[in-house]
Amino acid sequence: MELRCEICGAKIVGKGFKVVIDGANLIVCSRCAMKNPSKIVGYVDLSAPLPRIKRSSSRPLRDARKPRYRRQIVEEIVEDYAERIKDAREKMGLTRELLATMVGEKVSTIRRIETGTLEPTVTLAKKLEKILKIKLVEVYEEEEISSRKSYSEEFEPTLGDLVEFKD
Numbered sequence: 001m002e003l004r005c006e007i008c009g010a011k012i013v014g015k016g017f018k019v020v021i022d023g024a025n026l027i028v029c030s031r032c033a034m035k036n037p038s039k040i041v042g043y044v045d046l047s048a049p050l051p052r053i054k055r056s057s058s059r060p061l062r063d064a065r066k067p068r069y070r071r072q073i074v075e076e077i078v079e080d081y082a083e084r085i086k087d088a089r090e091k092m093g094l095t096r097e098l099l100a101t102m103v104g105e106k107v108s109t110i111r112r113i114e115t116g117t118l119e120p121t122v123t124l125a126k127k128l129e130k131i132l133k134i135k136l137v138e139v140y141e142e143e144e145i146s147s148r149k150s151y152s153e154e155f156e157p158t159l160g161d162l163v164e165f166k167d
């Protein structure tokens with residue numbers, strides 16, 4: 001891809017600058033861009049594949065760059081689940097067999113959970129919480145940056161999209 005500066009006509013190597021002069025979007029060389037630093041609205045990197053840009057040009061550029069945060073509910077089994085389950089079961093006078101029947105699991109599963117060799121699933125832990133009246137699942141909110149992009153909102157720009165003249 002070869003581009004020439006729309007002001008001086010010089011061949012643009014590497015980065016071309018997008019400037020808006022008198023309402024017209026121009027792609028110019030760095031020299032011409034530096035003469036009009038307040039008119040620079042972005043740049044085009046010609047040595048790299050074209051960046052994906054938002055179709056809607058009315059949105060400010062920094063909005064598209066802002067990372068999107070996604071709230072996520074995380075459920076985690078408490079670390080001392082084994083002791084909590086064993087203590088609560090014994091206090092209630094339940095046998096492992098009876099507790100296993102109540103939650104619909106094998107006795108061996110309950111034994112492994114109580115010895116700490118098997119971490120219960122969140123579903124099983126919730127059943128045990130109800131029966132034993134204890135807290136086994138910790139719920140907290142986690143914020144993470146979503147890098148997932150919606151492709152319907154984006155498109156590969158062509159030169160015509162990058163250079164738009166206002167009528």
Ligand SMILES: [Zn+2]
Pocket residue numbers: 005006007008009010028029030031032033
């Ligand atoms: Zn130029």
